[in-house]
Amino acid sequence: MPLLEVERLVISFGGIVALGGVSLKSDTQEIVGIIGPNGSGKTTLFNCISGVYRPREGKVIFKGENLLGHRPHEVAQKGIARTFQNLRLFMHMTVLDNLMLGRHVQFKKNPFHAFLRIRKEELIHREVAEEIIEFLDLQAFRNSRVSDCPYGIQKRVELGRALAQEPELLLLDEPIAGLTSEEKEEMAYRITEIRGRYKTAILLVEHDLRIASRLADRMVALDHGLLIAEGLPKEVQSAPEVIRAYLGDEEA
């Protein structure tokens, strides 16, 4: 049984069909690259899986359970974490607190512990957060406000927050966009590391085809809300439909 099975998702906004029946599978610890020109529906697909949007039709089956209609926090509890194309961080909190929020799903939450300052649970999760700080090399920024951190750091914090959830499936929406070429290499390295360390499957939306094909085990291509190619990264990139989709995009 695959970890995730997306079946014929359909969603439209006004007249625009953002997803016109997209199906997709992902196995445990697999990295699936998702490519496609601007507006092809990649982010919308993530929003449907994570419960932010409600698709009109289709199924999102995760570990054998249909997640459609679940609220985003329920999807998070099931073991799916994500990052956002345009960062969504808790800007007025410290880096550490952002990571600790990632621990929210794992936290044993007892209001009386909060009221009476019993902090056992806090210490347990703090250790996990510290591991992530080390893994993502965030030590120097641990207690800085996120809004004071440079963009490259913010990207890492968002990845760290998702990792802190210890998800089985990680949705990364353009994790290396906007980074310097040095940072891009680092981030690409970390993404492969994640799979080994945290045993997660990854759906990776990425415009940089060179890096995307290097990271992905398998690749799918979207255009105008439809799946136009699927297979090994090399095959997908050279598929005529994909070339046409990207060229058409450039002409427009």
Next chain:
Amino acid sequence: MDLIESYKEELKLIRKPWTKFWVGLLILFVLLLPWYSPEHVTHICIIIFIYSIGALGQNLLIGYTGQISFGQNGLLAIGAFTFGHLVGHSIPWPLAMISGGLAAGLFGLVVGFPSLRLKGPYLAIATMGFGVAVYQTFVNSETLSGGRMGLLIKKLTPVFSLSPTNFNYYFNLFMAAIFLLLTYNIVSSYMGRAFVAIRDNDIAAEVTGVNLVRYKLLAFFISSFYTGIQGGLYALFMGYVEPNMFTFMESITLFVAVIVGGLSSVEGAILGAAFIVIVPQLLSQYKGLVPVVYGLTIMLILIFEPMGLYGRWMKMRLYFRNWPFR
């Protein structure tokens, strides 16, 4: 020092020795104050303590969770009258007080319900409706309000042969201190983190697993509980309650306290409470000016000092710390 020990250290309420020293000095000052100050100053301090509880609650809601409520006058009334009726039926006062808080908390859930759909000014207006409706209900129902004279409440008998004013000073100081500690504990816990997450980015909060409905309503419940306790303590201190103590102006007053003190600053809420108690005292000859002063202060603060009194204090501290060099 190993890692766990240092994490524990970070979770302490007060970390730096110097802070301990200053806080100790402040506590000493507050404890000795009634012995040196004239009685009317002690009286003003009592009112400040009582209002700071509601201001702390409102700050949790507005400053930390990013929601808003202008229905606090209704919640104050519910807390005060629940307390008044219960002690009237010879329920012990601590139990009556907690019941008043819980009653306000439950109605707070009603006030918070629109927050699941509405934001900003729309939420403000919806909650305002609640406050006005509660006020009108008490004004129009003699059974609820205890009639024209209001409800009489038996004041507490002073202990340790303290004068009534001094006794009330220590009693309300104690209550305010409990809520102050409670607030510090909440904001530094997983709960406080979830509140701030909702304020900073509600979609991200949801996606990281924060149940928006639960935590928004929780914020309303907690802040309304604080407000209910404020109502009960005020009634107990005055020795009576009547509906006109809880006009819409009370909601504005608490809002002003939060803005003046500084959003999401626990200490600020206390400074804000002091502000809204002292200003009407200074203007006692010109009562009509109070709302004008509030309005102007809010405008000035939002323009020049969005961090409020607390922010000003922090800047001053920084200035003195770097003193010869700046």
